[in-house]
Amino acid sequence: MSAPLRLLWLQSGGCGGCTQSLLCHERPLFAELAGVGIEFLWHPGLSPASGPEALQILEDAASGATPFDILCLEGALLRGPAGTGRFHLLAGSGKPMTEWVARLAPRARWVVAVGSCTAYGGLSASTPGNPLEACGLQYEGHIPGGLLGREFRSGAGLPVINIAGCPTHPGWVTDTLAALALEGMQPDDLDELGRPRLYADQLVHHGCPRNEFYEFKASAEKPSDLGCLMENLGCKGTQAHADCNTRPWNGVGSCLKGGYPCIACTEPEFENPGHPFLETPKVAGIPIGLPTDMPKAWFVALAALSKSATPHRVRENARADHPRVLPVQKKTGLK
Numbered sequence: 001m002s003a004p005l006r007l008l009w010l011q012s013g014g015c016g017g018c019t020q021s022l023l024c025h026e027r028p029l030f031a032e033l034a035g036v037g038i039e040f041l042w043h044p045g046l047s048p049a050s051g052p053e054a055l056q057i058l059e060d061a062a063s064g065a066t067p068f069d070i071l072c073l074e075g076a077l078l079r080g081p082a083g084t085g086r087f088h089l090l091a092g093s094g095k096p097m098t099e100w101v102a103r104l105a106p107r108a109r110w111v112v113a114v115g116s117c118t119a120y121g122g123l124s125a126s127t128p129g130n131p132l133e134a135c136g137l138q139y140e141g142h143i144p145g146g147l148l149g150r151e152f153r154s155g156a157g158l159p160v161i162n163i164a165g166c167p168t169h170p171g172w173v174t175d176t177l178a179a180l181a182l183e184g185m186q187p188d189d190l191d192e193l194g195r196p197r198l199y200a201d202q203l204v205h206h207g208c209p210r211n212e213f214y215e216f217k218a219s220a221e222k223p224s225d226l227g228c229l230m231e232n233l234g235c236k237g238t239q240a241h242a243d244c245n246t247r248p249w250n251g252v253g254s255c256l257k258g259g260y261p262c263i264a265c266t267e268p269e270f271e272n273p274g275h276p277f278l279e280t281p282k283v284a285g286i287p288i289g290l291p292t293d294m295p296k297a298w299f300v301a302l303a304a305l306s307k308s309a310t311p312h313r314v315r316e317n318a319r320a321d322h323p324r325v326l327p328v329q330k331k332t333g334l335k
C-alpha cells in the first residue's frame with residue numbers, strides 16, 4: 001500500500017470561514033480524507049501541535065527534511081507594508097507568512113488556494129487603495145501574478161488550484177483533494193481562472209429554487225418576496241460559476257434557498273461590485289448584469305414576452321413572502 005499523501009494547511013489574512021465550512025462537511029472529514037489516502041501533516045486549527053513543535057514541522061517541510069504533497073492556504077497574502085510582509089508574521093517565527101509560503105510552495109506537488117481571498121485577494125484586498133497590499137497566491141483580482149507569479153508551477157506541473165468561494169463548499173474542497181489523491185489533475189481540469197471544473201463548470205442559476213419566477217421574469221421587490229432576485233435585488237446567479245443549488249450545503253442550504261441573492265463569491269473582485277449587494281444596477285430600466293452567455297437584445301425580447309405570459313399564480317406569489325395562489329387542479333383525462 002502506498003504511503004498517504006501529506007497535507008499541510010496554513011491560514012493567512014482571512015476569517016477562517018473556509019475551515020469552518022469544511023468542518024460542516026456532511027461526512028466525517030478525517031475519515032473521508034483517509035479513505036482516499038490523505039493525512040494532515042499540520043493544520044493550525046485542527047492539529048494538536050502548536051508553538052515550537054508546530055514551527056519545527058513547518059521548518060522541516062520548508063527545508064525539505066519532511067516531504068509533503070499538498071499545500072493548502074486559506075486567506076489572502078498580506079505583502080504590506082511596502083512589500084515587507086510584516087503585517088502578518090507567523091506567530092513565534094518572526095518571519096512573514098509570505099516568506100513561509102514562498103519557501104513551502106515549491107516543495108509541494110500541488111498548491112491549493114482555499115477560498116476567494118487566497119485565490120484572488122478577496123475581502124482582504126477590498127479596502128480602497130489596498131493598504132494591506134493583499135493578493136492571492138497567483139492572482140490579484142482578475143490579473144495573474146499574486147505572490148507566486150503567473151509562471152509558478154507546482155511539482156506536478158500545475159498552477160495554483162483556486163477553490164474559490166466565500167466560503168468554499170466543503171464538497172469542493174474534499175472532491176478536489178480526492179481527485180488529486182486518486183488520479184491527479186491536469187491543466188484541462190481547471191478553468192481559465194484556475195478553478196476546478198468539477199464545480200466551476202456549473203452556474204449558481206442551475207437548480208435555483210426560484211427558476212420558475214426567473215423564467216417568467218416575475219421579480220421580487222423586497223428581500224422577503226418569493227420572486228426572482230435578479231431584476232431588482234442584485235442576484236448574480238446567472239453569472240456566477242458554482243454548483244451551490246445542485247450541491248447545497250448540508251444537503252439542503254444555499255444562499256438563494258435562504259432568501260439571499262447570489263453575490264458571485266466565486267468570482268474575482270466580487271467584494272467590490274460597484275453597487276450595494278442588494279441592488280441591481282440598470283440602464284434605461286434594463287439590468288446591467290445579464291446572463292453571461294446570452295445576447296442582451298435576445299434577453300430583453302424574451303423578458304418582455306415572458307412577462308406578458310406570466311401566470312396569475314406566479315405573478316402574485318413573486319411579490320409575497322409565502323404562496324398566496326396555489327397551482328390549479330386540472331384534470332386532463334390522460335393517464
